[in-house]
Structure formats: structure tokens, C-alpha cells
Amino acid sequence: MEVVYFNNNKLVKKKEGNKLQKICIQDSRYPKSLKRIKNPPITLYIEGNFELLKSTSIAIIGSRNASESGKLLAKKFATELSKIGITIISGLAKGIDSTAHYNSINNIGKTIAVLGCGFNNIFPKDNMSLYKEILKNDGLIISEYPPNIEAKSSYFIQRNRIISGLSQGVIIVEANHRSGTSTTVAHAKKQNKPIFSIPHELWTTNGVGTNRFIKNGAILLTETSQLLTFLKLKNFKDKYFELKNNGEFKEFNRISLCKYIEQSLEKNFEKNFKIKLQKAFNTIPKNLYSFDIIDFINSLDFSTSLLKIKNHKFTQNLSYNNTNYETIPKSKKSKIIKNSNNKELLDSNAFNFLSNNSILNYSNKKEQKIYEILKNKQNSVPITANQISQDLKIPINEILSTLFILELNGLAKKVSGGYICI
């Protein structure tokens, strides 16, 4: 059954998944990789896209009390693997698991969630919405337990064997000393699955487990390509490099997007600039998404310094498809008149004019200073507003209002403990 809905203002056709079904080990749909493990589940309850049982998949797991930097790491790997078409398996737990699921969905990727409980008692309750999102986005939910079984800690240890069993390899993003992920690692070892672990600094509590796994033989992972080489997934690896060279893995925030636009304009707008710009917009956090250049400029006006430029005569008369000639200064007019047959050139030239007027230069000093402090904090450790005020010797009220503006522009985020830079 095909379902059509809006995703980021585009019409997307998605297949609606199958309803809850029960399959036993002898069923043709039962995944082969799971048959080979030591203690395979005799029956599986599955809901969603059953094709995923046959797809190439990698498990991404980690601690439930994830740090912000851990979430960013999970995001990186989930994003890159999803974009090249690898399914992400995880356990629908809070923290790293949820991050992996969300980022797979956001990149039009497929994800499988393995539950440690029955379908009617989804644990944790806060992830009910994630469960629905996974199904809506062509994902798959698996459980070994009948629908009315409630979650128990021993069931989570047991379900971890399914996570490692179904996947071709396991990535551990963060794990503390006595983390539940060590049970998954133990299962993966017995099943002869490669274990990839991300190294952390010695004093991070969430790094103790991952570093220990590496000491005991797990592969130290820093790049997705490394994983693809080890698993000998040549097709996926080729696709990975193709996307990387096209800049698909580049993530933008407001500042880097501005710089990217300026650089592209300096190169005299390379081919497919509009498409590339559209893709760049797609990487900005969703709630600040704007897919029109004028909308983008309008959304920049929250910054006090850019208010002046917004009120500039030229910007006020600017619309995407027809530039008002009277307001363009003489020097620029000649360029435009020469190429007046090419509509795209017209708009880009107008844009060029704007960039020369430093509309895209992040020129408010206060905001820049605060952003620099946030960026320089290692490991995304949050910093409080009080601390920023002491460091910069600026009164706290100015710090607070500037931080809010940075938040609106998608450059900072308030988390428990203070602010971090995005």
C-alpha cells in the first residue's frame, strides 16, 4: 500500500508497512543471519517493512545516559550509513539508541528496532512516538516476546543477542563501566561478528566501556569508510566516496552556510549551484529550515546587526524572480545587463550584491565572541551563562539575550547544565 505525505515540504511516497505478524524459525521470511546464532528465537513478532530482514545492516548501540558529544558521534555514523543505504539496528532505548534511530529516519534511511518487551508495552514509554515514526518511515520493529509481555531487565539482555545476530557488525558509541552494551558485545563475540568501538578520552565516564572493548580486541573506529573496508562492502564503499565527494556529508549551520554561499559566489556560481544550495539547506536543523533564499535572508534578520541590511533599499525590493533594476548600483548593472537572458544569473548577481554588502558576514561582535567560546568548549561540555559572563566580562543580561538570538539562528542549544554550540 502506498502512502503519500509531506516531508520537508516535498511530496514523498512511502510504502505503508505490514501489520503485526508472527513468524517462526521455519518461515521463509525468518532472517538467515539469525538462524545461525547459538540460541535463535523460535518465534518473532514483526511489524513494518519485512524486506529489511534481508538487508545489509549495522547495529549502533550505546549508553542510555549519553553525553552530547556521544549523541553527535551516533548522529554522524547513523547519518552516513543511512545515506548509503545500510539499515541501522538498535534497541529503541533512550540515549544513543534513540539518536541512531532518529538520524536514520531523518536521512530517509531504514531502521530496525528490537524490543525487549511485547508490542503492547513499549519501553521506555517516552519512545512511543519514536516507535510510530519508525513505522511511518518504512522501518521495522521486532520483538521475541508476545504482545502483552512487560519489559524486564533480563529480557533486554536476551534481546541484545538479536541485535548483534541480525547485524553484520556492531558499533559501540559510548559505554560506561558496567553498561548493558557489554552483554551485546559478549553476544557479538560468540556470534563472530566484528565489533567496532569509538575511543574516548580517559576521564570520560561514558568512555570507560568503549576503551575497554578496544583493549580487549574490538576495532577502533574513527571513519565510516574504515568499517566498510573491513566488512568488504564494496558497493556501499563506492557509494560512500561518491556522496562524500559531492559534499553530501557536509553539515551546515548558519555560519558555515554563509561562508559556503560566499565561496560559491566567488567562484562565479558553479554549475548546479541552486541544487547544491538546496541540499545545503536540507542539512540545517529542521526547525530552522527555509528553502527559499529570500526566506533565508528574512530569517537572518533576528540578528541585530543584520537588521540594518534588511532595511536596505535593495533588499526590500528584492524578490526571487524579478530584480528591481533601479536599486542596483551602476557597477553591478553592467554585469547583469550582459547576461540578462539567463534568469538564474540575474538572481545570483543580486545575491552577489547582497553578499558584498556583508549581509552574510557574521559581523555582530558580541554574538561572534559568544559563539567562539561555545565552539571552543571541548567535547561539547555545556557552559553556563554565568561562566560566559565572567569570561567575557559582559553583563549577564546581554549574554542572555545574545544567547537567545544564537539559539534562534540555530547556532546554540540550551541543555541541562548550560549552553552548547551546534
Added chain:
Amino acid sequence: MEEKNVTISRLNSSVTYPCNFMFIASMNPCPCGYYGSFEKSCTCNNFQIKKYINKISGPVLDRIDIHIEVQGVKYSKLENDNIDIESSAVIRKRVNRARNLQLERYKEFKIYSNSELTPKLMSQYCNLNSSCKKILESAFERLGLSARAYSRILKVARTIADLDNSLNIEVPHISEAIQYRSLDRKYWK
């Protein structure tokens, strides 16, 4: 808190007293007190934290105008007298000046401060220019604030503007006022 009176009912009668007070309170984020702290890690599970925080219900939190989060005080701060901070005398002058501004402004309306502004007066004295309106609009969408929060944010912004000696509410004032409603979105989610 809204109507400024309290009604006490007993078996034989029920009495209403006037009750116009200023409410200041502090609380820990969780039973052990270390949720969100860098010094120690929190030892409470999610259920305990939620139960503790929900002692202050949503509606009560909505009626509190300013929320400030602070980290624990380090010993060095307790001991050191040598930091440049504003003295109470300087702050008192500033506060008094803002108070006088408000008293003057509202003389004919018989109210004494920004907190007593009625919606009609707010439309007269708390006008926002278009950039402020946009900021408030996005804050509303992102933070999911209620209508009650809207008027309170405006009043706080008006007071911040008074402290800053500004005739109109500007962008820094409104953004600071919104930051003071941070806890709605952070802990109560």
C-alpha cells in the same frame, strides 16, 4: 495567585482575605540535587526525577515569571571578596529609578507597577516592533508556551526595558525575558 485573594472554607462559614504577595522560591532539580551538574553525576532514575519535578505542576510553573538556573557555589567564591561585582547600592539606585518610572507612567491608572498591567494597558505600553514580534512568535512555536506565559513575558520585558531606561521594548529586552522562562522547556519535558 491570579485574583490576589484567598478563600478559606470551614464548616460554618467561608471567608475571603486579600492576598497580594510576591513569590520567590528555590528548588533542586532532582532528589539528590545533582541533575545537570558538572561536579557530580546524578544518581536518580528518570521516574524519581519526574515525580520530584512534578511537585510543581505545570499551571503553577506557568504563573512564575522568572526562572533562573544556577550551578552550585564553589568554595573559592564563598571566600573571595575581591571580585568586581556591582554593589547593592548601585543596584538599588537602578531599581528605584525603574520603579519611579513606572509610578509616573501609571499615575492616572491607579496601578503601581508593570505586574498590574491589564490587557488594555499592555496594548498601549508594551508595543512590540516587528522584529520583536517575530522573535516572540518563533519562541512560542519552539517552546510551546501558553497564553498566560505570553502576557507575563511582555510584562517582564517591559520591566527590563525600564531598567535599561528605554522607551520601547527592543530585541535584547524581549530575548532576555524569554530566556527567563527556560525551565518550562528544559526540565518539565
